[in-house]
Amino acid sequence: DAKTTQPPSMDCAEGRAANLPCNHSTISGNEYVYWYRQIHSQGPQYIIHGLKNNETNEMASLIITEDRKSSTLILPHATLRDTAVYYCIVRVSSNTGKLIFGQGTTLQVKP
């Protein structure tokens, strides 16, 4: 599975959009981009995933560049409850094995 690079921390004002970047320059054609987050003292929570098209669900939007070497997770209206560590993971969808978690981005949403 390809390696990902994320900034260690970011701040965002409550009510504003939070844009979390992820670089995955060695991604292969059959690898998906997954995003999870971990709120303090809880288990990781699945947010969204995509292959090459932009994706949106009730939690967030995922924008993947045309060359697929980077992506951005967008939380459209961040709340204090979105404060968490956000992990970007790249893997082949048919690989039902391990998720390789990096250090992630600690997002602090401030009032």
Added chain:
Amino acid sequence: DAGVIQSPRHEVTEMGQEVTLRCKPISGHDYLFWYRQTMMRGLELLIYFNNNVPIDDSGMPEDRFSAKMPNASFSTLKIQPSEPRDSAVYFCASSSGVQPQHFGDGTRLSIL
């Protein structure tokens, strides 16, 4: 719907004691994963099962660690004998086929 259920939520025990962590996956899920999280190493996969059969245990740190899945609704992770360096948060996750994994809230283990 009930999520992945882990017990106990917290465990404090003395070095050398046997520790058993328990997990109930989401009903209908055919994959079960055990992860460990520490400050130094982050989140790492220990072992995973498919249809109750262990598939990859390459992440199990030592022979002191063992995991079983006697049926589709229950799994255990056992440490015997426990050591202080085993202190960590242990997570169980389950999934259905290629769908995303769902995690429990973990067991915080402290070995004194």
